[in-house]
Amino acid sequence: MLKSIVSKVIVTAASCVVLLSANSTQATGVLTKYDSKTGEQLHVEFVGQYKSGAKIGEGGTEIVAYDSINKYAFSVNGAAKAVDILDLKGLKDGKQDIPLVKQITLSDLGVSASDVTSVAIHPEGQYIAVTAPAENKVGQGHVVFLTKNGDYLSHVEVGALPDMLTFTSDGTKILVANEGEPNDDYSINPDGTISMIDITxxxxxxxxxxxxTIKFTDDVIDSNVRKVNNDHTYSEELEPEYIVVDEENKYAYVALQENNAIAKLDLQKQQIISVKSLGFKDYSIEKNKMDASNKDDSISIENWPILSMYQPDGLSSYKVDGQTYILSANEGDAQDYDGFSEEQRVKDLKDSYELNASLYEGYTQEELNKLVEEGLFEDNQLGRLNSTTSAPKNENGKYEAIYAYGARSFSIWNGDSLEQTYDSGSDFEDITQKVYGKNYFNSNNDENSFDSRSDDKGPEPESVIVGKVQGQNYAFIGLERVGGIMIYNVDNPSAPTFTKYFSSRVFNEEEEVTSSSGDVAPEGLTFISAEDSPTGQNLLLAAHEISGTIAAYQIGIEVEKPGDSDTPGKPDDKEDPVEVKDPVPGDEGVEQPKEESEVLIPEKINNGKESTEEMKEQEKKTVENDNEQEKKESLKNASQGHHKLPNTASVNNNLILLGVMFTLIGFLAFRKVEEQ
Incomplete structure (x- = not known):
């Protein structure tokens, strides 16, 4: 009898260990984080994830929209050519797995379509709208209206290749970016247009x-707006990529990515009133640097004789002191088709250059000539850099500058003049090299690599969105290649401040990205305010295209875990949460808690010079220090009458240890019974 009881104790204890171990691996998403050395800090916490089930690289999640009434999210699933309906209500209770409610497929749309490219929800939550390109992409596409349960309502016809749509905030109009890309053999190039739909x-x-459907006319287009192919008209050349609307629903701003321009649309007049070139980013000046080679076996973020086009993909808008500002994620893009391509490496054009110092702020002609003599066009310098052949030439038929794609940054533009008020310079590469060093700096998004994107467009900022956290404006910028999200305080549009970089991508020793690589390649971002959030805290949803996942991050000054109190976002005593800033290096004598999920990056690792064993030892010390710090904080909080549930992961770890102990005790007792 005693033997039977002891056996059951052992089995039960072992089962607890297994279950708790499994739970502990799923309970907390580990984030790589890098904080600003000065200024305020934001707390970012991984609280949930949706897994589309798509294969790596098939685009299982691309664009995500949120319904604040039902707490549903709608995600474009490029792999399934569908829209996935997701339920976020479980995040309130600390459930990290976001479930799929229903999938809307092409057959549900009521039109002949090749794909679903974008989704948006009516501001009052009445229905959703999706863009559906024609089976032949140069044909007229559609916008389809559906209930929030995915039932068909109606549809209308729009322009060629509708790629993005957005509602005005008053719910009276939908604006559609009809990109109008040419076919692969470049024999047909439809007009790029904007469709405005009256939904009153x-x-x-x-x-x-x-x-x-509004077309572009030459009279509103600046003469310096880029044409990729001079044989085409501007209406054929301009390719609307993204649309953002100002707070008053007076103007819309349209990213024309390949053309390196932004168009401004008067919504009352239903007219495009200007198309303005964004100019070039001069990499010869101190604040603008880049790593331009993937063949130098080093991190070389330096000044170069490069003029690069901004070419934004995503846009966002916000208002400061009555003035509208536009934010741009300066990804860069080329026209590259079977029938026509403008892309060519610098080394293949070396005989076509006569570099002219008058085009660069940071070089004299003598300095430029010396750079060329010292191997500027070799692979370990600028030879590998992708550049454009669709650039101005002098009377000798030569390029006087090296023109590249994308600015590897985000910018802020005055909404009236579209003059630039700020650009983040070389921040993104400076920061990510400190985080990843010679392990994964400028990695691609389909492999765990070093320096593989330096010759292209670097980290490739894809999307940008602005959200308010405790009354302050923050910009969130997703980096498509190396992954992760940059956060800047943008209360001052002329002098934003870097706040934090974070990523839930998991780099490992495997060459290729796999299902264990976490969240890879952020594409679409959606900010959810605390009042609309299922958790009662600010959330950021990030659709990651390569991994086919959507990550939910909780954003705040001090963020409670979902399920920590009866009222989400409030401590048990119902008082407003107190602002607690993350530790700022250099603050002596101030004892502040570190985030448990934070992966701290030692300086030697940042420079890529520390071994894996040293990294493990450093992480071990970090965990020990964090545990000691947590004990001090618990005692401090208890002495002050503060009560907060302990961290879930810490509880699980303690229970696992107890389970192991009981298993060992049971085993020894079993042996004792056997001996008797």
Whole structure:
């Protein structure tokens, strides 16, 4: 009898160990983080994830929209050519797995379509709208209206290759970016246009009469706006990529990525009133540096004789002191088709250059000539850099500057003049090299590599969104290649301050990205305010295209874990949360807690010179220090009458140890019974 009881104790204890171990690996998403050395800090915490089930690289999650009424999210699934409906309500209770409610497929759309490219929800949550390109991408596409349960309502016809749509905040209009890309053999190049849809009537009975498709006319286009192919008209050349609307619903701003321009649309007049070139970023000046080679076996973030186009993908807008500002994520993009390509490496054009110092702020002609003599066009300098052949030439038929794609940054532009008020310079590469060093700096998003994107467009900022946290404006910028998200305080549009970089991508020794690589390649970002959030705290949803996942991050000054109190976002005593800033290096004598999930990066590792064993030892010391710090904080809080549930992961770890102890005790007792 005693033997049977002891056996059951052993089995039960062992089962607890297994279950708790499994739970502990799923309980907390480990984030790589890098904080500003000065200024305020934000707390970022991984609180949930949706897994589309798509294979790596198939685009299982691309764009994500949020319904604040039902607490649902709608995600474009490029792999399935569908829209996934997700339920976020479980985040309130600390459940990290975001479930799929339903999938809306092409067959549900009621139109002939090749894909689903974008989704948006009516501001009052009445229905959703999706863009559906034609089966032949140069044909007219559609916008389809569906209930929030995915049932078909109606559709209208728009322009060629509708790639993005957005509602005005008053819920009266939808704006659609019809990109109008050419076909692969470049024989047909449809007009890029903007469709404006009047949705003031019953959406069930909407017709094409409510659609106004607006074309670009030469009279509003600056003469220096880029044409990729001079054989085409501007209306054929301009390719709308992204649209953002100002707070008053007076103007819309349209990113024309390949053309390195932004168009401004008057919504009342239903007219494009200007198309302005964004100019070039001069990498010869001190604040602008880049690593331009993937063949130098080093991190070389330096000044170069490069003029690079901004070419933004995502845009966002916000207002400061009554003035509208536009933020741009300066990804860069080239026209590259079977029938035409502008891309060519610098070394293949070396005989076509006559570099002219008058185009660069940071070089004299003598200095430029010396750079060329010393191997500027070799692979370990600028030879590997992708550049454009669609650039101005002098009377000798030569390029007087090296023109590249993307600015590896985010910028802020005045909404009236579209003059630049700020650019983040070389911040993104400076910061990510401190985080990843010679292990994964400028890695691609389909492999765990070093320096593989330096010759292209570096980290490739893809998307940008602005959200308010405790009354302050923060910009969140997703980096498509190396991964992760940059945060800047943008209360001052002329002098934003870097706050934090974080990433839930997991780098490992495997060459290729796998299902264990975490969240890879942020594409679409959605900020959810605390009042609209299922957790009662600010959330950021990030759709990661390569991994096919959506990560939910909780953002705040001090963030409670979901499920920590009856009222989400409030301590048990119902008082407003107190601002607690992350530790700022150099603050002596101030004892502050570190975030448990933070992966601290030693200076030697930042420079890529510390071994794996040293990294492990450093992480071990960090965990020990964090545990000691947590004990001190617990005692401090208890003495002050503060009560907060202990960290879930810490509890699980303690229970696992107890389970192991009980298993050992049971085993010894079993042996004792056997001996008797």
């Amino acid at each position: 009537g019953e959406i069930n009975s909407i017709t094409n009469d409510q659609v106004t």
